[in-house]
Amino acid sequence: MNELIQARFEGCTDVEKIRERVTVRPDPVGPLSTVHPLIAAEALAEVLKQIYLPNAFSLNFISEMVGRASVHSQKLFRSETDYLSKVYDPPEVEVSPICLTGLAGIGKSQTIAALRKVLPPPMDFSCDHYHGTVKLISHWYASARGKAGGKQLLSDFVLGNGESSRGGNVAKLLVECRRRANRDGVSLVVLEETQHINTGLGASKVTDILLTMAAIGPPMIYVSNYSLVRKLLRRNSEDKQRLLSEPRIMLPDDPESSDWRNYVSECIRVSDGQIQIGIDDLATELYRSTFGIKRLAVQLLKLAYVECRSAGREFVALSDISLAYRSSAYSSSSKEVEELQLQALHNRTTGTHLDLRCPFELPVEMKSNVVKFARADRDNRVIAKVFESALTESERSAMEHINLSPDVLSLPSKPARRPSLPKPTEEDLTRAFHDFMDMVPTPPTPKKPK
Structure with a gap:
């Protein structure tokens, strides 16, 4: 095959080049003091959402997936004869998909978006068999949100998004997908948001969709949260062995990293x-x-x-x-x-x-x-609470002056406590009693009964 095919994934697995290509550092948000507070807060959030600094897990994951895609591409284009035979007689190959899972909001979708940036863009390919050129595509991407089943996903790959297959069954669509994937050099299949496959469907439907996608042939990734993984863990062993044998767990960053x-x-x-x-x-x-x-x-x-x-x-x-x-x-x-x-x-x-x-x-x-x-x-909070509760009023007041900072100043001030009354002596109590008796009016003398 030609040299462009051989150099298709060249340099895509280098970690530092991946970091340079996928890092997103947006421009500062600018002054917001004259904008309505809620609108200004939304503008700040939009800029913060654009930040993407790949961590070690994301870099290693992207490098590994690009490497798998590169190996598949080399096998597909080993020779012109092998390539054409797989186009006209696509072999039945079922792969074990990679399960990318983690907490919601941890950054799985951003990692997939970064991976798609690293994969090589479409390129023209020509050989003696074709009149003209064929557009090679490095990967197929689909979102499972709102999809009715595997047939609809296969139709999207074969016919394009927004079109539906009027004839044929899943088996015929699967054969056509294999042929198209081999012809177009598809080296990776990505299925995202699998937890949204018609929310409420049983695990059997989700399993059927994932196994259908895995049967296309190229290496496959599906992105899921913990809830869907727990559903799949309750499936039979043959399904678990196919779908959960290659998990990649995305965890929060180390707090000290x-x-x-x-x-x-x-x-x-x-x-x-x-x-x-x-x-x-x-x-x-x-x-x-x-x-x-x-x-x-x-x-x-x-x-x-x-x-x-x-x-x-x-x-x-x-x-x-x-x-x-x-x-x-x-x-x-x-x-x-x-x-x-x-x-x-x-x-x-x-x-x-x-x-x-x-x-x-x-x-x-x-x-x-x-x-x-x-x-x-937790230990620091407990120690601070115990220490604070052991202080006297004067010691607590002194500590507030010692630890005076802008953060403390910004807190709402507590109302001053009323000073405690001195303990009265016996003379004070006697005097207060006589004063109270003097204030009480003398009751009238009762009249004699007639």
Whole structure:
């Protein structure tokens, strides 16, 4: 085959080149003080959503998937004879799909979008068999949201989105998909949002769709949350062996890692002065309030900006993060964060909130840092509460003066307590009694009965 085919995936697996290609650092949001607080908070959130700094997991995952696609492409174009035979007589090959799973909002969709950026763009291919050229496509991408079944997904690949097949069955569509995939050099199939396959359908329908997609031939990735994985784990062993033998679990960043610190630093940069908190304090407080879930971090910073504008300020302080965490808009998310922290501390495997619990057994080293952070945070809070409760009124007042900071100043001041009354002596009590008796009017003399 020609040299362009051989160099199709060249340089796509280098981690540093991947980082350079997929990193997104948006421009700062600009001044927001003259904009309505809610509109300004929405503008800040939109810029924060655009940030994408791939962590170590995402870089390794993208490199691995591109490598798998490259190997498949080399097999497909090993020779012109092999290539044409697979076009006219596509072999029946069923692959074990890669299951990319993790908590909602952890960044799975952003990782898939980054992967699609790295994969080579369409290119023209010519050989002696064709009149003209054929457009080679590196991957097929589909979202399972709202799809009725595997037949509709195959129709989208064969006929294009928005068109439906009027004849034929799934078997015929599958053969045509194999032929098209081999002809167009498709080296990877990506199916996203599988948890939205007609919400309410049983696991058997989802299993049928995934197995149909895996039967096309190229390496396959499907993106799912923990809930769908738990449904698949209840299937028969032959289905579990096909669909869950290659899991890739995306976990929150290590709270002490450079990945998390770089993300928080980027949030401060793009806020353009709207966030004025030290990087160390913000990284710790943001992780404590979001468990490292970036979607929740964006929501919390958005709500914190609303709080700061309500307080008459134009920049977010540390106290605004705490107020946003306790706000009604964040209440459902805060309950999930607290549940995740309890799971990390107690290592529970049963109970409620199974959608927040990883269905796969994780190595100890993968969760030790998160557990360490949660335990240290809990211990610090307990120590601070015990210390504060042991202070006298004068000591507490002195501590407030010693720890005077902008964050403390921004908190609403408590009303001053009334000074306690001195303990009365016996003379004071006697004098008060006589004064009270003098104030009581003398009762009238009762009349004699007639």
